[in-house]
Amino acid sequence: MSLIRAKGLSVRHGKTTVLQNVTLNIAAGEIVTIVGPNGSGKSTLLRALIGAVETHQGEIIQKDGLRIGYVPQKLHIGPTLPITVERFLSLLCKVAPKAAKSALDQAGASTLMQRQMSDLSGGQFQRVLLARALLGNPELLILDEATQGLDQSGSATFYRQIEELRTSLGCAVLMVSHELHVVMAASDRVICLNGHVCCEGAPEVVASAPEYRALFGSGTQGALALYRHDHDHHHHAHDHKHEDA
Amino acid sequence: MNFLDSFLMRAALAGLGVALAAAPLGCFVVWRRMAYFGEATAHASILGIALALSFSTSIFAGVLVVALLMGWTVSVFSGRGYAMDTLLGVIAHSALAIGLVAVSLLQGVRIDLNAYLFGDILAVSRVDLAIIWGGALLVIALLCWRWNALLTATLSPDLAYAAGIDPRREQMVLTIALALVVAVAIKVVGVLLIAALLIIPAAAARPFANTPERMAYLAAGIGAFSAIGGLQLAFLYDTPTGPTIICLAATCFALTSILTLLRGSNS
Numbered sequence: 001m002s003l004i005r006a007k008g009l010s011v012r013h014g015k016t017t018v019l020q021n022v023t024l025n026i027a028a029g030e031i032v033t034i035v036g037p038n039g040s041g042k043s044t045l046l047r048a049l050i051g052a053v054e055t056h057q058g059e060i061i062q063k064d065g066l067r068i069g070y071v072p073q074k075l076h077i078g079p080t081l082p083i084t085v086e087r088f089l090s091l092l093c094k095v096a097p098k099a100a101k102s103a104l105d106q107a108g109a110s111t112l113m114q115r116q117m118s119d120l121s122g123g124q125f126q127r128v129l130l131a132r133a134l135l136g137n138p139e140l141l142i143l144d145e146a147t148q149g150l151d152q153s154g155s156a157t158f159y160r161q162i163e164e165l166r167t168s169l170g171c172a173v174l175m176v177s178h179e180l181h182v183v184m185a186a187s188d189r190v191i192c193l194n195g196h197v198c199c200e201g202a203p204e205v206v207a208s209a210p211e212y213r214a215l216f217g218s219g220t221q222g223a224l225a226l227y228r229h230d231h232d233h234h235h236h237a238h239d240h241k242h243e244d245a
Numbered sequence: 246m247n248f249l250d251s252f253l254m255r256a257a258l259a260g261l262g263v264a265l266a267a268a269p270l271g272c273f274v275v276w277r278r279m280a281y282f283g284e285a286t287a288h289a290s291i292l293g294i295a296l297a298l299s300f301s302t303s304i305f306a307g308v309l310v311v312a313l314l315m316g317w318t319v320s321v322f323s324g325r326g327y328a329m330d331t332l333l334g335v336i337a338h339s340a341l342a343i344g345l346v347a348v349s350l351l352q353g354v355r356i357d358l359n360a361y362l363f364g365d366i367l368a369v370s371r372v373d374l375a376i377i378w379g380g381a382l383l384v385i386a387l388l389c390w391r392w393n394a395l396l397t398a399t400l401s402p403d404l405a406y407a408a409g410i411d412p413r414r415e416q417m418v419l420t421i422a423l424a425l426v427v428a429v430a431i432k433v434v435g436v437l438l439i440a441a442l443l444i445i446p447a448a449a450a451r452p453f454a455n456t457p458e459r460m461a462y463l464a465a466g467i468g469a470f471s472a473i474g475g476l477q478l479a480f481l482y483d484t485p486t487g488p489t490i491i492c493l494a495a496t497c498f499a500l501t502s503i504l505t506l507l508r509g510s511n512s
Binding site: 047050051052068069070073075077078081082083084087088091092116120142 | 268275276278358393394396397399400401403404406407408409451454455456457458460
C-alpha cells in the first residue's frame with residue numbers, strides 16, 4: 001500500500017532547477033533513505049513532500065488522511081523564546097502528560113520534560129523533535145538529516161532507535177542522510193539523488209550501481225567520497241549545480 | 246460613565262489598552278527578531294498621518310492603511326535580492342521623509358508634530374479611547390486565536406507547513422496586528438517610542454518566563470504597570486508622558502536583568 005507518491009516532480013528555485021522529474025513511492029512500513037551530495041535537492045524533496053516548497057511540475061499523491069511526523073533538518077530556538085520541552089510537545093494540540101512522557105521515552109529523551117529547549121544539546125534536541133513527531137501517531141516519519149551534529153556513535157544509536165520505532169509503531173520512514181555507511185545498514189531501500197533519481201533499490205544494489213559510484217566513489221567512507229567525487233557523470237541533460245561538502 | 250470625564254482616567258485607560266495589546270505582540274517581535282520591522286512600521290506611520298490630515302480622515306485610518314501597505318510591500322519584495330533590514334530601511338525612511346515633506350506642504354493646517362512624535366496621552370478623547378480599546382481588543386483576539394499557529398511558524402516554518410499551517414499567512418497576521426498596534430499607540434507614546442513599548446516589556450519579562458505564555462502575561466503586566474505608573478510619575482513631576490512610560494519600562498528591564506545576573510552568579 002502506497003502512503004505517498006511523487007510523480008515527475010520538478011522544483012525550481014528561481015531559474016535553478018533543483019529537482020527534475022523525480023518519481024518515488026513510499027509503501028507502508030518501509031525505511032527509505034535518500035542519499036546524495038550537498039545541493040542535490042534531498043531536503044528540497046522532503047520539503048516538497050510536506051508542502052513547504054512549491055512544485056513546478058508533477059504531482060504528489062498522499063494516502064487519504066495520511067499522518068506524517070516530520071523531523072526538520074535544523075531548528076534553532078534562540079534564548080529569546082522561553083519554551084519547555086513539555087510545552088513544545090503540546091505545540092499544536094494539547095497532549096496528555098502521559099502521552100508526552102511515553103513519546104519522550106520512545107525517542108530516548110525521558111528525562112528532558114522540564115528542560116528549556118534552548119538549553120538542550122544537539123542530540124537531545126533531535127530526540128525531542130523525534131518525540132514530537134511521534135505524538136501524532138504517524139504512519140510516515142520523515143527525517144531530514146536528523147543526526148546533524150551528532151558524532152558517529154550518537155548517530156548510529158539514533159538510527160538504531162528509528163529502526164526499533166519502525167518495528168514497534170509500524171510506521172514507514174523516509175529520511176535523508178549524509179552518513180552512507182550507517183544509513184545503508186538500516187534501510188530497506190536507498191534512493192540516490194542528484195537533482196534527479198540516479199539510482200534506487202536495496203542498499204547493496206545501490207552501493208554497487210555505477211551511478212552511485214560515480215557520485216560517492218567505491219569506498220565505504222561516504223563522507224570522504226563526498227569530497228572526492230567530481231561530478232563528471234554526463235548521463236543527464238540538465239545543468240544542475242553541485243557544491244562539494 | 247462619569248469617571249471618563251477625568252482626562253487622567255481616560256489617559257490611564259488608553260495607556261492600559263495599548264500596553265495590554267503591545268505586550269503579547271511584542272513577544273513575537275522579540276522572538277522573530279522583528280524589532281526593526283516594528284520600528285520601521287512606526288516611522289512609516291508619519292506618512293499615514295500626513296495623508297489623513299490632507300484627506301481630512303481619521304489619523305487612525307491613515308496610519309493603519311500606510312502600516313498595512315508597508316507590511317505588504319516588504320513581504321512582496323523580501324527575498325528578491327534585498328536583505329530585510331535594507332528593504333525596511335528604504336521603505337520606512339522614505340515613508341517618514343515623504344510624510345514629513347507632505348505635512349509641511351499641507352496648507353492652512355498648523356499641526357503640532359511633537360504630539361505625533363511623542364504622543365499626547367493627556368488629550369485622549371472618549372472617541373479615541375473607544376478606538377484604542379477596539380483596536381487593542383482586536384489585536385488580543387487575533388493573537389489568542391492564532392497563538393499556537395503563530396508559535397509554530399515562529400519556531401520553524403517547515404514544522405508549520407508539515408502541520409498544514411502556512412507561515413506566510415501567520416506573518417500576515419502579525420503584520421496586521423502590528424499595524425493596528427502602531428495605529429492605536431500613536432496617541433499614547435508617539436511614533437518614536439512605539440517600538441519601545443513593544444520590545445521593552447517583552448525583554449524585561451524574558452528572564453522570569455519558562456513558557457511563551459508566561460512571557461506574554463508577564464510582559465502584559467510590566468507594560469500595564471509602566472503605562473499607569475508612568476502616567477502618574479509624569480503628572481507628579483511634570484515630565485512628558487510617553488517618554489516617562491518608556492523610562493519606567495526600561496527601569497523594569499534593568500531590574501529584571503540585574504536580578505538575573507545576581508541569580509546567575511549565585512548558582
